[in-house]
Amino acid sequence: MGGDGIGVAGASGTIAGNTSASGMPGGGSAAPVTRTTDPWDRFGRFNPLTARFALFAFLALVAMSAIVPINAGLSTISTQGFIENAKGEEFADRKRDDDLALYDLASKRIAQGDHYYDFIVEEQRKAQYPIRPGIAVRLPTLAYINAFLGTIGQTIAAAMLILAVMAAWWKRLGEEPGGKRHRILAMALLFVGASLGMNRHFFALHELWSGMLLALAFGLHRPAAVEGGKWGASLAVAALALAIREHALPFILLMAALAAFRRNWKEAAAWSALTLVFLIALAAHLSVIADQALPTDRHGQGWMMLRGLSGWMSNIVLSSNLRFFPHWLAGPLVMLMLLGWAAWRTHAGQFGILLFLGYGVLFMIAGRGDNYYWGSMVAPTMFIGLAFVPMALKSLFAAVSAK
16 A cells, blocks of 8 residues: 555565665665564554554553552452352352342242332332432343242353353354464453353342353354354344343444444344334333332432543453452553454454443443443453454554564
8 A cells, every 4th residue: 555655465464565666665775574464463454653553542541541540349358259159158258239139139029929010119219229210220131030040040050151151252263263373362361251250149230141141142143244144143142131231232233233334234134123122121111110100219320420431441340350450450451452352353353342442432421430340241251352462462563663
């Protein structure tokens, strides 16, 4: 591409500096500088100016992420994980959060035969939780699922969900260009991200289940533009995630938008139809709650808090195993995850970076400090990006130093 001083050889993946009439860059006697890059290596195709801008922007974000406050209730109490669950050990001196206790009560009453909408408003009123607007009252899906599963069933379901996520991503990484090369490391990192799903203390938390289901839906998805593309199973899993927590809606909308961008109208229509069905169901939910709400009921504080980068970093760090790292390291690790996803020039990489950046913008704009657990919606699969960081940094620095 003559204007930017870089030429790209399409089939070979070789990038060479422009040469003068004598065949040498700038008329000199040295051989032209060449770089070879894989087709899935986005940064390997950058010209020096673009690479320098990208590297500067990345370093600036790393610096900011290392110093912004990460707070919103970082817990000092040890968590219950897979090993403790396997041993059957009980929680030690762990106080049940008020909101989790409310969700527990909802599942218990359903298990006793009560109907969700017959008691939830009154129970939320007793707990002094807001009832207006109606979105402050959770959708009933998870309460019914947990009531059906019971404590042991929830543990089994969580383990099966993690295995399904791992299996789906093992296959997708093997099929996606460049994925097989990084698959072992990516799977190890994915397990670090997904293992929080076995923390049974949070089995009543909607974001935990919805986020893990989105991780599975992401792994199952194959764009129809790709040979053998399949998206039906992904659609079904994402629909369950959306039924549990409305915060899965951006995932659905991005799927629809990218399908339309690829001109796959059938898939775009399917994701759009899911959105429409959900909005109708949500309207019905809000109508039922509105009929039971009283003028004296507490009104929600609102979500538009504009916490900026601190809100983004806090949500991801505190809702993942990054919470065990010091804050000055946890924030930059989030940025490294994004760098890795951005470097992976595939359908998965494109969807991933748009998804994580989109939720990041939402976290900067919306959500109170005590809503940090919203980060669970995307945190599990973000860890995969770290597997592509060595490729990303190598290519960026090579592009920056290219002549």
